[in-house]
Amino acid sequence: MFDVVVSALAGVALGLSLAAPPGPMNAIIAEESVLRGWGSGFRAGLGAMSADACFFVLALLGVVTVVRDVPVVQRALFGFGGLLMLYFAYGTATDANEAFGGDAGNGADDSTASGEGIETATDGPPEGEDSKGFRKAFVLALTNPYQILWWLTAGVGLLDPGTFALDWLGGLTVSTGSPVIVVGFFAGIALWISGFPAALVTVGRRVDAFAPVVAYLSAVVLALAGLSFLSKATGFLA
Numbered sequence: 001m002f003d004v005v006v007s008a009l010a011g012v013a014l015g016l017s018l019a020a021p022p023g024p025m026n027a028i029i030a031e032e033s034v035l036r037g038w039g040s041g042f043r044a045g046l047g048a049m050s051a052d053a054c055f056f057v058l059a060l061l062g063v064v065t066v067v068r069d070v071p072v073v074q075r076a077l078f079g080f081g082g083l084l085m086l087y088f089a090y091g092t093a094t095d096a097n098e099a100f101g102g103d104a105g106n107g108a109d110d111s112t113a114s115g116e117g118i119e120t121a122t123d124g125p126p127e128g129e130d131s132k133g134f135r136k137a138f139v140l141a142l143t144n145p146y147q148i149l150w151w152l153t154a155g156v157g158l159l160d161p162g163t164f165a166l167d168w169l170g171g172l173t174v175s176t177g178s179p180v181i182v183v184g185f186f187a188g189i190a191l192w193i194s195g196f197p198a199a200l201v202t203v204g205r206r207v208d209a210f211a212p213v214v215a216y217l218s219a220v221v222l223a224l225a226g227l228s229f230l231s232k233a234t235g236f237l238a
Contacts, residue, residue, distance in 0.1 A: 003175065008184035010174045014158055015188020018052065018150050019045075024085055024140055024225045025147075026196065031092045031218040032133035033197035034204050034211040035099050040133050041200065045193025047137030052189060054142065055151045056182075059159055067148050074145060075233050081143040082229030088136055089222035096215035145229070158185060 019025075025048045033041030058064045067073050141147055161177030175181060204211040 004180055007175045007178060007180045008187075011158070011181035011184020011186075012188035012191065014154060014181075015185040015190075016192055017154060018147070019048070019189045019192040020196075022221070023146070024088075024144065024222050025137060027092070027218040027221040027225075028088065028133060028137045028140065029193065029197060030200055030214050031095070033200040034214045035095055036133075038197045038201045041197025042194055044133030044137045045189075045197065047134035047139075048141045049186070049189050049193060050134075051138050051141030051144075051147070053186075055148065055155070056159075059151050059155050064148060064151050064155075067145065068152050077143055077145045077148070078229045079233035081140070081145060082226045082231075082233060084140055084143055085222045085226030085229060088140065089219045089226060092222055093216065093219035096212065096219060100212040100215065145232075158182070 029041050029044045029048070032044040055064060067077065157176055158181060159177055162175075200210075200214060204214070
């Protein structure tokens with residue numbers, strides 16, 4: 001029984017190792033959360049999680065290894081992924097400017113006179129507003145070489161049937177390739193994509209300057225990731 005629990009927790013840890021590190025996926029989740037609320041951030045996370053479900057199936061079929069074995073596929077993914085990230089970075093910056101920058105140049109007089117400027121600048125679009133976060137995260141995750149490389153490394157350990165002992169836990173064993181660890185893996189991702197947006201929304205409600213900073217920072221992260229990917233694509237070509 002304890003071995004089953006340990007295997008499930010190992011799966012959760014693997015899921016968090018993929019979902020939690022800073023990067024373009026979390027930039028989109030952060031943007032959606034601070035601009036449109038928890039629901040939009042969670043849906044963006046579901047987009048990335050759906051891509052992982054696709055990679056899971058492709059890894060089972062052995063298709064993901066094509067990225068490792070065929071350099072031209074790597075070049076195409078880095079190039080297309082980089083362009084997509086730059087496009088989404090522009091959209092993120094535009095959305096953030098519309099939500100938080102409209103009153104930036106009006107000064108205190110306009111906001112005081114109307115009584116609406118400060119509220120509009122800090123609140124952003126209302127919860128539930130139509131969002132493309134799911135599609136953005138899904139498409140970007142499918143073209144994210146680093147996400148695919150994760151499936152070629154840690155993902156292999158997740159899927160490969162076997163066991164390994166945790167001597168420091170009294171010899172308890174983790175069963176890889178089992179349904180328990182796979183369920184734990186996706187539970188770890190679900191934990192992150194629900195908790196991360198909730199934390200951002202909670203802090204954003206208490207600190208007025210937090211949401212604009214996160215929104216613009218998300219655009220910067222996407223832009224830097226896009227430039228990095230394009231640089232790697234041209235490096236492959238060279």
